[in-house]
Amino acid sequence: MVKANKSKNNVINLKTVSINNLSHFYGKNENKKQVLNDVNLNIDKGELVLLKGPSGCGKTTLLTLIGALRTCQSGDLTVLNNQLNGASRKTRQILRRSIGMIFQGHNLLRCLTAEQNVQMGADLIKGLTYLQRREIARNWLSAVGLEEHHKKLPNDLSGGQKQRVAIARALSAKPKLLLADEPTSALDSVTGREIVTLLRKLAKEQNCSVLMVTHDPRISDMADRILNMEDGKIYGAHSELI
Amino acid sequence: MSFSFLKFRKIPLAWLLLTRQPLRLAVAIAGISFAGILMFMQLGFRDGLFDTSVTIHKLLDADLVLISPRSKSSISMSGFPKRRLIQTLAVENVEKTTPVNLNYLLWRNPENLKTRSILVLGFNPSDSLLLDEGFSKKAYKLRNPSRVLFDKLSRPEFGPIEEWFLSEKKVETEVAGKRVIVEGLVELGPSFGADGNLITSRETFLRLFPANSRGSIEIGLVKLKKGSDPELITRILNNSLPNDVKVLTKKQFIEFEKNYWKNSTAIGFIFSLGALMGFVVGCVVVYQILYSDVTDHLPEYATLLAMGYRLKSLFFVVAREGFLLALFGYLPAYFSGQILYSVIRSSTKLPIIMDADKTILIFVLVLVMCMGSAAVAMRKLVDADPAEIF
Numbered sequence: 001m002v003k004a005n006k007s008k009n010n011v012i013n014l015k016t017v018s019i020n021n022l023s024h025f026y027g028k029n030e031n032k033k034q035v036l037n038d039v040n041l042n043i044d045k046g047e048l049v050l051l052k053g054p055s056g057c058g059k060t061t062l063l064t065l066i067g068a069l070r071t072c073q074s075g076d077l078t079v080l081n082n083q084l085n086g087a088s089r090k091t092r093q094i095l096r097r098s099i100g101m102i103f104q105g106h107n108l109l110r111c112l113t114a115e116q117n118v119q120m121g122a123d124l125i126k127g128l129t130y131l132q133r134r135e136i137a138r139n140w141l142s143a144v145g146l147e148e149h150h151k152k153l154p155n156d157l158s159g160g161q162k163q164r165v166a167i168a169r170a171l172s173a174k175p176k177l178l179l180a181d182e183p184t185s186a187l188d189s190v191t192g193r194e195i196v197t198l199l200r201k202l203a204k205e206q207n208c209s210v211l212m213v214t215h216d217p218r219i220s221d222m223a224d225r226i227l228n229m230e231d232g233k234i235y236g237a238h239s240e241l242i
Numbered sequence: 243m244s245f246s247f248l249k250f251r252k253i254p255l256a257w258l259l260l261t262r263q264p265l266r267l268a269v270a271i272a273g274i275s276f277a278g279i280l281m282f283m284q285l286g287f288r289d290g291l292f293d294t295s296v297t298i299h300k301l302l303d304a305d306l307v308l309i310s311p312r313s314k315s316s317i318s319m320s321g322f323p324k325r326r327l328i329q330t331l332a333v334e335n336v337e338k339t340t341p342v343n344l345n346y347l348l349w350r351n352p353e354n355l356k357t358r359s360i361l362v363l364g365f366n367p368s369d370s371l372l373l374d375e376g377f378s379k380k381a382y383k384l385r386n387p388s389r390v391l392f393d394k395l396s397r398p399e400f401g402p403i404e405e406w407f408l409s410e411k412k413v414e415t416e417v418a419g420k421r422v423i424v425e426g427l428v429e430l431g432p433s434f435g436a437d438g439n440l441i442t443s444r445e446t447f448l449r450l451f452p453a454n455s456r457g458s459i460e461i462g463l464v465k466l467k468k469g470s471d472p473e474l475i476t477r478i479l480n481n482s483l484p485n486d487v488k489v490l491t492k493k494q495f496i497e498f499e500k501n502y503w504k505n506s507t508a509i510g511f512i513f514s515l516g517a518l519m520g521f522v523v524g525c526v527v528v529y530q531i532l533y534s535d536v537t538d539h540l541p542e543y544a545t546l547l548a549m550g551y552r553l554k555s556l557f558f559v560v561a562r563e564g565f566l567l568a569l570f571g572y573l574p575a576y577f578s579g580q581i582l583y584s585v586i587r588s589s590t591k592l593p594i595i596m597d598a599d600k601t602i603l604i605f606v607l608v609l610v611m612c613m614g615s616a617a618v619a620m621r622k623l624v625d626a627d628p629a630e631i632f
Contacts, residue, residue: 069548069629096628097550107545109255111262116253123252124550130251173549 015078016177016209017043017066022075023232024061035061037232038075043177048203048210050220053229059213060181062229066211067099067179068092080176097124100175100208104182106166108154114165115141115150121172140168143198145191160187167195171202178202180212189218196222256562259539267570270531274571274608275578277524281517281604282579282596286586288513290594294433295503296496297593298363301430303370304340305472306330306479307495308462311488315502316361317435319344321458326487330462330479335470340369340463343447343454349438351401352415358399361436362390362417364447370465371441374428383425384443390422393430395591396438403427418450432591462487517607524611528567532619536560540626548628557620564616568609575608576601 024036035058043049053059064070065077065084069092072085082095100121108117119137122128128136141150144164154162167183178199184192196212196219203210212223220226228235260267295316308327312320327339343364348357365371367384380391392413394404404427406413413424417440430439448454466475472491479489490498504510536543543556576596583594 064629067548093547093550093552095550096548099550101548103545103548105541107541109539109542109545111258112253112255116258119253120546121549169549 015042016045016047016080017041017211018076018078019066020076022062022065022072022077024058024065024070024073035232036065039232039234041227041234043209043211045209046203046207047224048200048222049212050223050226051211051213051229051234052215052226057229058232059229063179063181063211063213066177067101068095097173098176100170100173100178102163102167102170102178102180102183104185106154106162108162108165108169110154113151113153114146114157114161117154117165118168118172121169124173136172137168140172141165143171144168144195160191163187164191164195167199174206176208178208178210178212180210180214182214182216183212184214184216184219192216192218193222256559256566259535259559260563260566266531266535270527270567271570271574273527273531274524274567274612275574277520277527277611278572278575278604278608279578279582280520280523281607282575282600283582284513284516284520285600285604286579286583286594286596287592288510288517289597289600290586290592291433291503291509291513292500293593294431295435296499297431297433298361298439299492299496299499301372301374302461302463302492303373303465304463304492305466305470306464306476307490307492308464308479308487309460309490309495309498311485313460313488314506315435315499316344316433317346319460321455321460322462322487324457324459324462326483327459327462327464329483330464330489333475333478333482335467335475336464337467338370338465340365340371340465341444341459342371342461342463343444343451344460345447345451345454346436347418347440347450349400349440350416351399352403352406352413353401356399358437360396360400360417360438360440362440362442362447362450364442364444367443369463371463372428377428380426380428381441384441384446386425387443387449388420388422388446389425389442390417390446391426391428391441392424393432393439393441394427395429395431397432397591400438420450422446422450431593464489521607521611524571524608525615528564528571528612528615529618531567532560532563532616533622535563536619536622540622543623544626544628544630547626553623556623556626560616560620560623561613564612564619565609568605568612571612572605572608575604579604 019039019041022036022039023034026033026035039062051059065072066079068079068084075085077084079095080098082091084092109120115137118140119133122133122136125133138147138150141147144167146161146164149157149161157165163183170178184195187195199210200222202208310320310322324341327341330336330339345362346359347362349360350357367381371377371381383389384391392403403413403424407424407427415422428441432438448456466472476489476491483489546556547553580596583596586592586594
């Protein structure tokens with residue numbers, strides 16, 4: 001199981017994400033390119049953080065590192081009290097069960113109905129019966145306004161509906177951290193705001209932190225903090241960006 | 243019970259992945275079924291060959307069998323002195339003996355007058371030859387010269403003998419250019435060596451085949467007293483009789499014949515190779531289907547890995563797909579095999595049957611084929627990189 005990581009003075013780290021001097025490189029030798037440059041970042045429990053920045057600045061790399069999808073190369077990266085620098089594949093796999101991910105391309109399983117796709121997330125919760133997991137899936141589908149579409153396959157849903165199913169899937173696993181890459185890009189402004197409102201409500205009610213990469217200015221006012229990223233560095237919260 | 247079932251019940255992902263593209267599933271099932279049918283046919287023919295090669299051997303009323311050491315099989319029997327058989331009577335527990343001549347002679351079809359090789363057995367009608375209880379009554383008719391009993395299971399090329407005989411028409415023809423009359427019918431069955439069989443008296447046999455010495459026989463049947471140990475008496479006889487004869491138990495005699503077809507001819511190898519080809523074809527088909535399935539769904543598998551599913555769980559999904567394909571491919575192969583066996587039985591009279599051994603063996607082969615292919619296709623799953631889906 002995931003072991004709690006303790007800092008030097010033996011105090012359990014209460015932050016959801018704690019990053020110190022994190023650097024990351026792609027390629028080798030002369031092709032080696034630095035994409036993250038001494039990144040420092042903390043995300044508190046229940047906080048909704050927006051991450052902005054131009055294409056290629058390292059947002060997605062940072063997201064995949066926090067999501068335990070990549071191996072950490074340099075610096076300290078602690079997620080949900082797990083030090084990921086040097087973490088085993090199994091540790092990262094177990095940790096991922098506590099992290100909800102919403103992808104830009106939604107990546108739904110084409111052979112499953114909307115309800116089954118959401119249930120794939122709920123299936124990761126241990127100790128529940130099939131019916132209980134299905135109930136969770138239905139509740140989340142209802143929460144994103146798709147209860148009438150639960151039997152539809154992804155091909156029969158619009159882009160926005162697919163994205164909402166993907167959001168419901170990420171939330172159904174009761175995550176403690178939610179990572180989202182442009183989750184509202186395929187949604188109209190009203191639905192987009194509804195979804196972010198939902199994410200914010202979850203963050204506050206369940207102490208679930210949310211890190212969202214977005215270029216959508218319509219939702220900027222809903223964030224606790226907005227971070228700007230450029231050339232592999234985070235330049236902190238800037239209220240003027242809101 | 244129902245609680246634990248509900249607890250462990252999962253979305254049938256393997257089934258849903260397979261059935262998402264019905265056409266591809268149909269092609270996969272057709273490919274596996276074809277491979278299964280090929281294996282059923284090849285192993286059916288192989289086993290049929292081995293079984294039919296000992297059809298008569300099994301029917302012989304004997305505990306021990308004497309043959310010449312030069313004999314290779316029923317299609318290549320050498321003679322040995324008949325007196326060796328008489329010598330066996332000196333051994334305790336030997337109850338009675340039956341000298342048998344055996345050779346292939348030309349039978350003329352009485353309807354179209356064409357000739358065809360037929361296996362002829364010659365024995366003394368007062369002796370016991372076959373286990374069939376009603377046979378001795380039929381054998382009695384062979385006391386008259388030039389009388390024969392025709393195997394009604396012989397191939398139809400020998401003529402409508404059964405039909406003529408049952409309509410009480412006198413069935414008269416030639417064997418080895420000499421006139422014979424069919425006095426009765428027996429049920430033996432054709433083999434890969436003999437398309438038809440004929441039983442007659444030794445007197446008639448020697449008249450049909452005068453080159454055979456009167457004092458020479460091809461097979462000597464020995465019947466032991468009840469409670470005797472055939473293995474022990476075989477050892478005693480082999481030690482006491484000269485080297486121009488070999489004593490076998492009936493079981494060894496059957497194995498002797500089967501081993502000839504297995505080892506001394508390419509037939510067993512050819513049919514086994516045919517079955518192997520079916521296996522290889524099936525492996526290629528299943529691998530192609532599963533590999534393209536895994537490749538198609540790679541981003542979806544990567545998503546599941548990103549969600550926290552273990553790679554091992556995904557391996558199980560592919561393994562379950564392999565198992566389902568094995569099941570769905572095997573069932574049509576089994577039923578098609580039954581139909582084809584029936585067609586072959588009626589057209590060739592070969593005893594090709596769907597026995598439990600064959601049914602289980604081919605299911606295991608199909609299962610190995612599908613699971614093995616699934617195991618190879620799983621290697622592609624390792625390429626599923628959850629970091630690439632963002």
